[in-house]
Amino acid sequence: MTGQQAALVLEDGRIFRGTAYGAVGQTLGEAVFCTAMTGYQETLTDPSYHRQIVVATAPQIGNTGWNDEDDESGKIWVAGYAVRDPARRASNWRATTTLPDELEKQDVVGIAGIDTRALVRHLRTRGSMKAGIFSGPALADTDELVARVTGQGSMLGADLAGEVSTDAVYTIEPVGGHKHTVVAVDLGIKTNTPRMFAERGIRVHVVPATTSLERILELSPDGVFLSNGPGDPATQDGAVALTRGVLERGLPLFGICFGNQILGRALGRGTYKMKFGHRGINIPVLEHETGRVSITAQNHGFALEGERGEQFDTPFGRAEVSHVCANDGAVEGVRLVNGRAFSVQYHPEAAAGPHDAAYLFDRFSGLLEGA
Structure with missing residues (x-):
């Protein structure tokens, strides 16, 4: 000061x-x-x-x-x-x-x-x-x-993921024995996310936001992860196309925050800019299937269109809005009904923050078992 x-x-x-x-x-x-x-x-x-x-x-x-x-x-x-x-x-x-x-x-x-x-x-x-x-x-x-x-540019229409993404592939090795391999698409990934995977025996290849599907497949992943990140999800046509390619091949997919918006767009949903967004570590989220409420860490100013429990058809099978914010009803998660792909709008890695949603990493690990 x-x-x-x-x-x-x-x-x-x-x-x-x-x-x-x-x-x-x-x-x-x-x-x-x-x-x-x-x-x-x-x-x-x-x-x-x-x-x-x-x-x-x-x-x-x-x-x-x-x-x-x-x-x-x-x-x-x-x-x-x-x-x-x-x-x-x-x-x-x-x-x-x-x-x-x-x-x-x-x-x-x-x-x-x-x-x-x-x-x-x-x-x-x-x-x-x-x-x-x-x-x-x-x-x-x-x-x-x-x-x-x-005179500055608006956040609406801002394409920022490429400005925060890694320039080159790097790998986080698993703790203990190697069970699975995941490719994490870095749209603005946080350090604790690969650490959460590594603790579950997962090797993580973190790749730039512009990485092609062919390059990802060369890494022989058991699953793909879409990270958090900044900017307007409506600008991310490349990431959306990549996600659709992953879904077409049936690879397990997990996304958080920005990744939730990318998966939602890949499933045909629109996005919108929120009035003031959700930012904090004390935001309640309701899971439609179980009625469970988790206190979550969040940071987003855009959201997916949809209603709690809404189901809709996609080229990859039936999908649904799986989570909503208990405060305002905003969409906080989507998934394929067959369970092969899911995402949440909040941060289950949550450092520093609540650990209520850490089980989602275990859920994804379970998907990898059958990959």
């Missing part, structure tokens, strides 16, 4: 003034809010937050510092960070530095000392919108700042 003046500016002209937090300068992105009380390091390093300015609803942020173990990728991906009450000191035995120092090191512009409750209420009422954080030399008169904010 530098103590320099800073401003968070929304596209509708609303301005929140505070002090610089992390790097000083300018950043642009979509303003969204995250309701998680813990796990800010996992949030900031989640590639799904690419091009988003994250507003923390928890009032105090930074008290556990920053460590070398909890990153969900190789860098901080958020476009900016807005907090109310930054911790004056970090106190955790694993901490290697402070949050503001890490933000500054990675050139992430943030703002502190603003009324995040008022900001979140505004975003819930008006919806997620274009925004910018400005501090130091980047500050200017109001009209100029609003013009910079409104």
